[in-house]
Amino acid sequence: MTKRRVSLKDIASQLGVSVSTVSRALKDHPDLSPAIIEKVKQLAAKWNYTPNPLAMGLLKQQTNTIGVVVPDIVTHFYSSIISGIEDIAKANGYYIVISSSQESYKKEKENLNNLLNLRVDGLIVCLAQETTDYTHYDSIIEAEIPLVFFDRVCRTEEVSSVVIDNVEAAKELTIHLYKHGARRIAHIAGPSFLNITKERIEGYRKGLQLCGLTFDQNLLVHTNMSIEGAAVATNKLLSLKYPPDAIFGVNDTVIFSAMKEIKRKGLKIPDDVALVGFTDEFHATVVEPNLTAITHPTFEIGQEAARLLLNEIKSDKARTVQQISMQAKLIERESSVKLK
Amino acid sequence: MTKRRVSLKDIASQLGVSVSTVSRALKDHPDLSPAIIEKVKQLAAKWNYTPNPLAMGLLKQQTNTIGVVVPDIVTHFYSSIISGIEDIAKANGYYIVISSSQESYKKEKENLNNLLNLRVDGLIVCLAQETTDYTHYDSIIEAEIPLVFFDRVCRTEEVSSVVIDNVEAAKELTIHLYKHGARRIAHIAGPSFLNITKERIEGYRKGLQLCGLTFDQNLLVHTNMSIEGAAVATNKLLSLKYPPDAIFGVNDTVIFSAMKEIKRKGLKIPDDVALVGFTDEFHATVVEPNLTAITHPTFEIGQEAARLLLNEIKSDKARTVQQISMQAKLIERESSVKLK
DNA sequence: AAGCTTTGTGCAAAGCTTTGTGCAAACGTT
DNA sequence: AACGTTTGCACAAAGCTTTGCACAAAGCTT
Known part of the structure; x- marks a missing residue:
């Protein structure tokens, strides 16, 4: 059990003045005599006084705390975004309370x-993969609690969000593959209801079209984005009568799993099958061959989400909904540049 | 700005009873008539009442919040440990507030x-790399605020901690390399003041001794554990007159950097240089060749640290200091098993 | 019917801070 | 000396909950 921290009351009784005097002294209130201000400040410093945030929270009806809900905190993508959120939050005197959904709707x-019960001042959320029903955001929106989505978003007319331009990025990736000789470009996608899945498929199809390739239903496989699911998908693609000469994966996990399967079959990357996807800087350079990929500006996504949320918290106007689309960069590495 | 949440007072005035009656009704206090209990409960449920944690915190002098300070939250090692902490914390009704030191002492x-000012009920900390002075923990220890260190620890006589048996693990790694034919085993170490550095060096030297190899000062290089530092260290080792035939790296970053440099020089892993180190499951299998490594039971380390802390928070006895040493496993993969 | 017990509620304090209002003492003026 | 102003501080309420204690009304006993 912790010892109680010093309060205004302690200082007041030690100095024989009232609590309000101490409170005002610490803020240099003009009504007070310089002598008492000095005395109070000295004792406060000596005793390491800091205002009790619980009392302040009760009074001001705010906690200086923001809640973050992510599918998991282990994946580099999310931890890096959290890091960006933390950066902005800390700079503004806010704390972040993190919890992970493990991709579970429940x-x-x-x-x-939990976070609402804790009275967080706002929420930053990335939807769980399982989440297809969004009614649990009704009460949050209705109660006007500041809320920002990122990456996997919903109800974008009512809630601000930070995303990357998935359509554009996926289109770019597809064209990139074509330019480097690929003609049968497959796509391992995510669950069909996720916005990122839909958008990346859209970009993929646009890319194909621009390259004069026709969309082949066999080359598009949906997965749950698990390692196992991606392995199955990859093998399905590779055992097609006319297998792909390039695979575009929807995210990290899918890519790594596909890479393993391709190698296991004795196929060469990129010569037999080029491989590209969405991931981040770090992972792209750690695998072999280095991965050509759309790298998410993860840290910046987190920062932007936090900025958006803090604006909402600080403004007393009604919600101003904003969609921020971050620029994603295609970085060309080894996995897509065929040698032959 | 958020709308105010419903309080006991709201329910009380709606029902025309006193606040204390409402409070008691919600806990089925025997003094109250069943009729009023029922009425209160119904309205509370309808209005979604939950106790205000700020008021409770003020009253009980606890926040149900634990602070976590890690060097960074992006590295898989830490994010995975945080995940373990979250797991136990959530199961016990505690929230975690995370902040990262970016390896900076300041x-x-x-x-x-900040976390103390927030009045967290306890702290879980991994020291920053820069931290060589530990006096800032004086006041925390003196104030009897529950505290647990993990991985990089200090003041172990006064503060509980969770570590892995670094000496044993490093010894095991060294012996493993010897068994697979390595005779000049180098070690890329961390900063000399960190406990993990010291312990792993100790294990390394014990291992050498047990294998009948003599310690060669040239084969031990200290780094700041950055990518660049590790690259320099690796090149220094490889350009020795008698370069190593195996390198044992102190952590992830060092390993990956070393791996890149070795490949860049056109050397083969493991045939020319075997490579082993400390890392986690995920990264070890993503690189090529797959890395033989001591994998930290990261999630479990987090869980254990959280359990230790919660015990300390809940007990009203004085601090009971415990050292928990987790078993680390050597997992044999490709990077150390020479073919020749 | 008077007195006692039981039953059901309300009051108030404590935990901590901020801030509008009130008030006493000291000072100034004439 | 008497009155008015300024100065410097204290009081109290609000924000929310829990809990010991007080108290009123109802029921019971004799």
């Missing part, structure tokens, strides 16, 4: 409730 | 202060 709801 | 101190 846990996402629980986490949200 | 930020570590700031973070600690």
Whole structure:
């Protein structure tokens, strides 16, 4: 059990003045005599006084705390975004309370409730993969609690969000593959209801069209984005009568799993099958061959989400909905540049 | 700005009873008539009442919040440990507030202060790399604020901690390399003041001794564990008159950097240089060749640290200092098993 | 019917801070 | 000396919950 920290009351009784005098002294209130201000400040410094945030929270009806709900905190993508959120939050005197949904709809709801019960000042959320019903955001929106989505978003007319331009990025990736000789470009996608899945497929199809390639249903496989799911998908693609000469994966996990399967079959990357996807700087350079990829500006996504949220928290106007689309960069590395 | 949440007072005035009656009704106090209990409960449920944690915190002098300070939250090692902490914390109704020191002594101190000002019920800390002075923990220890260190620890007589048996693990790695034919085993170490550095060097030297190899000062290089530092260290080792035939790296970053440099020089892993180190499951299998490594039970380390801390928070006895040493496993993969 | 017990609620304090209002003492003026 | 102003501080309420204690009304006993 912790010892109680010093309060205004302690200082007041030690100095034989009232609590309000101490409070005002610490803020240099003009009504007070310089002598008492000096005395109070000295004792406060000596005793390491800091205002009790619980009392302040009760008074001001705010906690200087923002809640973050992510599918998981281990994946580099999310931890890096969290890092960006932390950066901005800390710079503005806010704390972040993190909880992970483990991609579960039920846990996402629980986490949200917990954070609301904790009275966070706002929420930054990335939807769980399982989440297809969005009604649990009704009460949050209705209660006008500041809320920002990132990456996997919903209800974008009512809630601000930070995303990358998935359509554009996917289109770019597809064209990149074509330019480097690929003619049968496959796509391992995510669950069909996720916005990122839809948008990346859209970009993929646009890219194909621009390159004069026709969309082949066999070359598009949906997965749950698990390692196992991606392995199955990859093998399905590779065992087609006319297998792909390039695969575009929807995210990290899918890519790494596909890479393993391709190698296991004795195929060469990129010569037999080129491989590209969405991931981040770090992972792209750690695998072999280095991965050509759309790298998410993860840290910046986190920063932007936090900025958006803090604006909402600080403004007393009604919600101003904003969609921020971050620029994603295609970085050309080894996995897509065929030698032959 | 958020709308105010419903309080006991709201329910009380709606029902025309006193606040204390509402409070008691919600806990089925025997003094109350069943009728009023029922009425209160119904309205509370309808209005989604939950106790205000700020008021409770003020009253009980606890926040149900634990502060976590890590060097960074992006590295898989830490994010995975955080995940373990979250797991136990959530199961016990605690929230975690995370902040990262970015390996900076100054930020570590700031973070600690912020969290204390926030009145967290306890702290879980991994020291920043820069931290060589530990006096900022004096006041925390003196104030009897529950505290647990993990991985990089200090003041172990006064503060509980969770570590892995670095000496044993490093010894095991060294012997493993010897068994697979290595005779000039180098070690890329961390900064000399960190406990993990010291312990792993100790294990390394014990291992050498047990294998009948003599310690060669040239084969031990200290780094700041950055990518660049590790690259320099690797090149220094490889350009020795008698270069190593195996390198044992102190952590992830060092390993990956070394791996890149070795490949860049056109050397083969493991045939020319075997490579082993400390890392985690995920990264070890993503690189090529797959890395033989001591994998940290990261999630479990986090869980254990959280359990230790919660025990300390809940007990009203004085601090009971415990050292928990987790078993680390050597997993044999491709990077150390020479073919020739 | 008077007195006692039981039953059901309300009051108030504590935990901590901020801030509008009130008030006493000291100072100034004439 | 008497009155008015300024100065310097204290009081109290609000924000929310829990809990010991007080108290009123109802029921019971004799």
